[in-house]
Amino acid sequence: MDARDLKEKIFLAGAALLSLLAVLPVFHVLLSVIWNGLGVLMEAGPSFLTGVPPPPNGGLGGIAPSLAGTLLLAVLSSLLGIPLSLFAAIFAVEFPDNPLAKGVRVLSKALLEIPSVVVGMLIYAVVVVPMGRFSMLAGSLALAIMMIPYVTTYVEQALEGVPFTYREAGFALGLSRPRVVFDILVGIARRGILTGILIGFAKVLGETAPLLFTLGRDRYNVPLGPLDYGDSISLLIFDYAQTPYANMHRVAWGAALVLTALFLIIFLVSRRLTEEVFL
Amino acid sequence: MEVESVTFEGKGYALQVEDLHVWIRGKHIVKGISLEVPRRRILAVMGPSGSGKSTLLRAINRLIDLIPESRVEGRVLVYGTDVYGEDPYRVRRLMGMVFQTPNPFPNMSIYDNVAIGPRLNRLVRSREELDELVKWALEKAMLWDEVRDRLDDPPHRLSGGQQQRLCLARALALKPRLLLLDEPTGNVDPVNAVKIEEALRSLLKDLEITIVLVTHTPHQAVRISDYIAFIYSGELIEFGLTDTIALNPRHELTVKFLRGEV
Numbered sequence: 001m002d003a004r005d006l007k008e009k010i011f012l013a014g015a016a017l018l019s020l021l022a023v024l025p026v027f028h029v030l031l032s033v034i035w036n037g038l039g040v041l042m043e044a045g046p047s048f049l050t051g052v053p054p055p056p057n058g059g060l061g062g063i064a065p066s067l068a069g070t071l072l073l074a075v076l077s078s079l080l081g082i083p084l085s086l087f088a089a090i091f092a093v094e095f096p097d098n099p100l101a102k103g104v105r106v107l108s109k110a111l112l113e114i115p116s117v118v119v120g121m122l123i124y125a126v127v128v129v130p131m132g133r134f135s136m137l138a139g140s141l142a143l144a145i146m147m148i149p150y151v152t153t154y155v156e157q158a159l160e161g162v163p164f165t166y167r168e169a170g171f172a173l174g175l176s177r178p179r180v181v182f183d184i185l186v187g188i189a190r191r192g193i194l195t196g197i198l199i200g201f202a203k204v205l206g207e208t209a210p211l212l213f214t215l216g217r218d219r220y221n222v223p224l225g226p227l228d229y230g231d232s233i234s235l236l237i238f239d240y241a242q243t244p245y246a247n248m249h250r251v252a253w254g255a256a257l258v259l260t261a262l263f264l265i266i267f268l269v270s271r272r273l274t275e276e277v278f279l
Numbered sequence: 280m281e282v283e284s285v286t287f288e289g290k291g292y293a294l295q296v297e298d299l300h301v302w303i304r305g306k307h308i309v310k311g312i313s314l315e316v317p318r319r320r321i322l323a324v325m326g327p328s329g330s331g332k333s334t335l336l337r338a339i340n341r342l343i344d345l346i347p348e349s350r351v352e353g354r355v356l357v358y359g360t361d362v363y364g365e366d367p368y369r370v371r372r373l374m375g376m377v378f379q380t381p382n383p384f385p386n387m388s389i390y391d392n393v394a395i396g397p398r399l400n401r402l403v404r405s406r407e408e409l410d411e412l413v414k415w416a417l418e419k420a421m422l423w424d425e426v427r428d429r430l431d432d433p434p435h436r437l438s439g440g441q442q443q444r445l446c447l448a449r450a451l452a453l454k455p456r457l458l459l460l461d462e463p464t465g466n467v468d469p470v471n472a473v474k475i476e477e478a479l480r481s482l483l484k485d486l487e488i489t490i491v492l493v494t495h496t497p498h499q500a501v502r503i504s505d506y507i508a509f510i511y512s513g514e515l516i517e518f519g520l521t522d523t524i525a526l527n528p529r530h531e532l533t534v535k536f537l538r539g540e541v
Contacts, residue, residue: 096347097347163382165378165380165382166382166384167345168342168345168376168378168382169376169378169382169384169446169449171342171345171371172340172342172371172374172375172376172450173371173372173375173395173396173399173400173449173450173453174368174369174371174372174396174400174453175368175396175399175400176368179399183395183399184384184395187384187386187387188384188385188386190386
């Protein structure tokens with residue numbers, strides 16, 4: 001073995017070690033959530049998903065209102081945010097020279113990194129205070145604002161990734177621009193678009209800060225309408241982890257496992273979508 | 280489409296190009312080209328890569344409108360319709376186009392690739408009519424026998440040459456008067472190239488159609504066309520009957536190109 005071989009081996013070993021260090025925390029998080037959460041879920045049984053939270057030092061109960069809240073919030077904010085994101089992205093891609101489209105592009109990139117607590121505060125000021133109440137609607141609006149830049153950026157990239165030749169082929173068939181976009185380009189980019197939507201969905205599933213002062217944290221009643229108070233799993237974890245009660249700590253771990261499972265499902269689905277052989 | 284009612288301006292040419300100029304981002308790409316093609320003939324536009332052939336083609340069906348910072352001057356008449364005096368979406372329906380690299384829509388079946396033009400342009404009234412039209416177009420593209428049992432397959436299961444014939448069928452399904460082909464056999468194996476050329480020739484036998492084919496190989500131009508336009512760095516060097524140009528090229532550049540020297 002000469003010196004060059006040795007150098008290469010050392011470099012490789014170093015790189016491997018560092019990558020291991022980088023992913024180690026992820027495994028640690030996953031393992032401790034599963035380790036701590038699984039016991040809670042086994043002990044509480046299915047009622048963990050259907051019951052309401054326990055009193056202090058009073059068993060495990062369930063997280064049904066928070067689970068329903070998280071899912072409903074994700075759906076509601078998607079209904080508000082995804083159509084907007086789709087049209088913003090299409091607009092930005094189709095009219096790249098339009099000043100408004102350029103604005104959309106820059107703004108959506110800038111909003112990617114907006115502090116989520118600021119969004120919560122904004123909604124508190126412009127929705128919660130005037131309406132005089134917390135609500136699922138206010139929470140969904142805050143989450144929609146969090147989601148829009150993500151989905152817009154992903155959809156933009158998906159549409160831009162469609163080779164120009166398909167656009168030419170569409171126009172050469174005498175089709176109008178909306179036809180070319182919706183009947184051809186969106187179809188070709190559909191996997192990328194779906195992935196973007198799923199990532200936006202996953203993003204809002206775990207958000208906490210925008211909900212702190214928009215939702216009202218009613219974790220004993222399942223929200224039935226957009227004007228009801230609500231709760232999310234993330235808020236429940238946030239609150240229960242800080243209580244002095246051991247049983248509530250355990251509920252928080254169980255809730256963390258449920259939330260992580262939701263994430264994993266979405267992650268796996270989006271992986272499947274992007275992996276499918278294309279062309 | 281109101282093709283039937285079009286009155287033939289001039290001498291009944293299918294395509295008239297008058298002093299056509301194209302600039303893209305300030306660069307003069309097509310420099311004052313004029314030519315006429317009678318109905319039901321094949322024009323081969325030949326010239327080296329980068330000579331402006333593809334741009335000329337895209338100026339004829341106004342795909343050039345998609346290129347940012349492009350500008351066109353001059354006149355193009357297709358079966359008497361002034362291409363730049365009409366709605367671009369309307370005039371494009373008079374024409375079909377086949378591109379250099381086969382580009383069937385990857386997310387649609389073979390059937391839908393052919394059906395999409397008539398369907399979205401609302402040219403058919405029933406499923407039966409559409410089935411007939413798809414079959415007709417695939418037959419004209421000489422692909423029907425190879426795909427009749429697998430119309431629901433995605434196009435990437437076809438070979439490159441079959442995909443190109445599928446693109447030809449997609450264009451033909453709109454029954455275009457003018458068919459534009461941008462080096463259609465450039466990325467296709469020789470056997471399929473011959474099939475495409477055969478299909479093009481046979482189209483002229485029983486259809487009211489005129490063909491403009493861009494190619495960088497003089498052999499193909501001579502083999503297939505009735506007229507040849509030789510373009511060099513955006514200028515029309517020579518234009519005339521194929522036999523005349525092949526046997527008696529007047530310009531030195533044409534001679535060199537035919538010999539494969541430029």
